[in-house]
Amino acid sequence: MNEQFIMAGVMGWPVAHSRSPLIHNHWIKKYQLSGAYGRFPVEPKNLEAAIRGLSALGLAGCNITIPHKVEAMQYMDWVDPHAQKIGAINTVVVQANGTRHGYNNDGFGYLQSLKEAHAQWRADTGPVVVLGAGGAARAILVALLQEGATEIRLLNRTLDKAQALAQEFGPSIQALPWSQRHEALAQAALLINTTNQGMHGTPALDLALDELPTTAMVSDIIYTPLVTPLLEQARQRGNTTVNGLGMLIHQARPAFEAWFGIKPAATSEISDLLIASL
Numbered sequence: 001m002n003e004q005f006i007m008a009g010v011m012g013w014p015v016a017h018s019r020s021p022l023i024h025n026h027w028i029k030k031y032q033l034s035g036a037y038g039r040f041p042v043e044p045k046n047l048e049a050a051i052r053g054l055s056a057l058g059l060a061g062c063n064i065t066i067p068h069k070v071e072a073m074q075y076m077d078w079v080d081p082h083a084q085k086i087g088a089i090n091t092v093v094v095q096a097n098g099t100r101h102g103y104n105n106d107g108f109g110y111l112q113s114l115k116e117a118h119a120q121w122r123a124d125t126g127p128v129v130v131l132g133a134g135g136a137a138r139a140i141l142v143a144l145l146q147e148g149a150t151e152i153r154l155l156n157r158t159l160d161k162a163q164a165l166a167q168e169f170g171p172s173i174q175a176l177p178w179s180q181r182h183e184a185l186a187q188a189a190l191l192i193n194t195t196n197q198g199m200h201g202t203p204a205l206d207l208a209l210d211e212l213p214t215t216a217m218v219s220d221i222i223y224t225p226l227v228t229p230l231l232e233q234a235r236q237r238g239n240t241t242v243n244g245l246g247m248l249i250h251q252a253r254p255a256f257e258a259w260f261g262i263k264p265a266a267t268s269e270i271s272d273l274l275i276a277s278l
């Protein structure tokens with residue numbers, strides 16, 4: 001057993017349903033570390049105090065989840081350039097001198113989940129269609145661009161938001177109106193749903209896949225349910241599908257490594273644990 005007791009956790013509001021404790025506490029046990037990962041329900045008005053309290057309490061850091069990902073950035077002493085580009089953080093690492101460094105591992109987690117499904121996947125093999133223009137889409141777009149994507153068709157119910165992202169992130173992103181979502185699938189190599197449509201309690205995404213090549217990968221960042229109607233539709237016509245569980249697991253790996261000093265593995269044990277919790 002390591003002598004030092006290392007603590008971390010997740011700050012959100014609400015945070016009761018976060019699966020992050022399952023993942024990190026599994027790794028703590030697996031690697032025989034001495035530590036714990038907790039849930040911190042932090043109201044927005046208490047965010048600054050909570051973040052400043054991390055070093056006072058001797059925590060190694062924390063994850064930041066909804067609704068704090070953007071607000072939390074201003075309380076960092078340093079923000080990783082990748083996270084700056086996304087405009088949000090999901091991980092805080094407290095340094096030995098007590099200063100706070102902010103990172104965003106969501107895009108990394110997403111790309112890793114694709115590579116897990118298809119080891120040879122490359123961002124520049126064909127057009128990528130991204131549905132949605134919220135916080136998750138921002139993280140994925142930045143990651144795709146850094147990975148070398150050259151043609152991204154971005155569609156959002158509210159066109160303005162897609163246009164603003166295309167403006168901000170450059171000419172590789174083409175903003176298209178939601179009404180063109182069917183035509184936009186032609187010749188695509190990858191389709192990504194970042195909207196909430198298809199999540200438990202919301203209607204299925206209103207999208208027919210007829211125009212999408214069967215060679216395209218279809219991914220949904222939703223993991224409740226594990227198989228969204230979009231993924232079921234894609235599977236039935238022969239597309240490779242990727243659910244949202246991989247992104248959740250892989251985004252946790254760099255954070256765990258920063259806090260606990262061990263590069264953790266994304267194993268089927270963790271997927272099974274998470275699936276049992278859904």
Ligand code: ATR
Pocket residue numbers: 131132133134135136137156157158161194195196197
């Ligand atoms: P997240 O941070 O998870 O990305 P978000 O910022 O709330 O969440 O974004 C939700 C996304 O789902 C948005 O792109 C939203 O579209 P709008 O920008 O038009 O609101 C999209 N969305 C929500 N309801 C939708 C619907 N009924 N049809 C299509 N897209 C929808």
